[in-house]
Amino acid sequence: MIALNEYIAALNQHRQRLLPCTAPPEFSADLLYGAALFNRYLDQRDTLSHDPNNGYAELCGTLYNARSRAPRDLAQYILKQLQASPAHEAIQTDPDLRVAAVSATTKAFVVRLSSTPVPHNAQEYTRYRCLP
Known part of the structure; x- marks a missing residue:
């Protein structure tokens, strides 16, 4: 999953094109952990529904049309899929959101x-790890 954080490099390049003086986003293992748990939850529930009041920005999408599973290709696919939605694009290019992680499964991705x-x-671990 850490290899998927090619998204952070792609996001940095995208942000630099829009706002050249923006600080680069940083990888967070804690965000990755939560993103991976939530990604598993989405797969098991077959939904993209998520709580908008969870304390961080969370962007979810499907990977049904991804042509490659190579980390760099997935990162570009995720970046472009989020660019297609003005609301998601505004979130992913917000320079104040400097800490990032992404998780992906065969069905979906989660960017935090x-x-x-x-x-x-720990509450998130308890909520998502014991799924029926």
């Missing part, structure tokens, strides 16, 4: 962005 490092969330 935050303005500050987010500590490991």
Whole structure:
């Protein structure tokens, strides 16, 4: 999953084109952990529904039309899919959201962005790890 964080490099390049002085996004293992748990939850529930009040920006989408599973190709696919939605594009290019991680499965991806490092969330682990 860490290889999927090619998205962070792609996002940085995209942001630099739009706002050249923007600080690059940073990878967060804690955000990755939560994104991976939530990605698993979405796969099991076969939904993209998520809580908009969870304390960080969360962007979800499907991978049904992804042509390649190579990390760099997936990163570009995710970036372009989110660019297609003005609301998602505004979130992913927000320079205040400097901490990022992305998770992907065969069905979906989850991008999490935050303005500050987010500590490991034990409640999230409890909520998503024990799925029927």
